[in-house]
Amino acid sequence: QQQVKQSPQSLIVQKGGISIINCAYENTAFDYFPWYQQFPGKGPALLIAIRPDVSEKKEGRFTISFNKSAKQFSLHIMDSQPGDSATYFCAASKSTSGTYKYIFGTGTRLKVLA
């Protein structure tokens, strides 16, 4: 019940295309869903995050779509660029329970072709 399932494991997209990464969770108590971007040799960097009271959040070329009933959320990268090539992790947490910790998906390695 604590798992976050992420797909696909890897993704190749042409420059200018849309990259879509999906995550699904089981625990309905999760109330905070961040996405992280990690370049080789670096720590993960917070990209964008959403709470379940909204169905979509957009920041620049990055959009999170959230489907509470399906317990799924996804990251869309519009106009994908070679510089977006990185590993992306979704995560989920219960922010008010006192056991505040992130459960991470297994990651998606994105490659954007020039």
Add this chain to the structure above:
Amino acid sequence: EAGVTQSPTHLIKTRGQQATLRCSPISGHTSVYWYQQALGLGLQFLLWYDEGEERNRGNFPPRFSGRQFPNYSSELNVNALELEDSALYLCASSLGSFGHEQYFGPGTRLTVT
């Protein structure tokens, strides 16, 4: 503003030895989290410290331990090292305990031979 810093960058140890990893959170952050990222795997939660207290730990054996100092910096200790402990160890910090974003450091690459 300086981000989360970790030291050392790389650490090579022999099986059975002990490793000590250090983390300095962003100024003003009181919570520190430790994660293990084994090669090809996602991030596994290890430990969470807040205000000097261990608040939660992940599914790891007791030989993984740590502490948080009065200045909120933290130390992760791994005793009796095993080959499978080889991984990138990431530290993150957040402003407080609940509902705050976690910001990660660059990690310490631990290699056990």
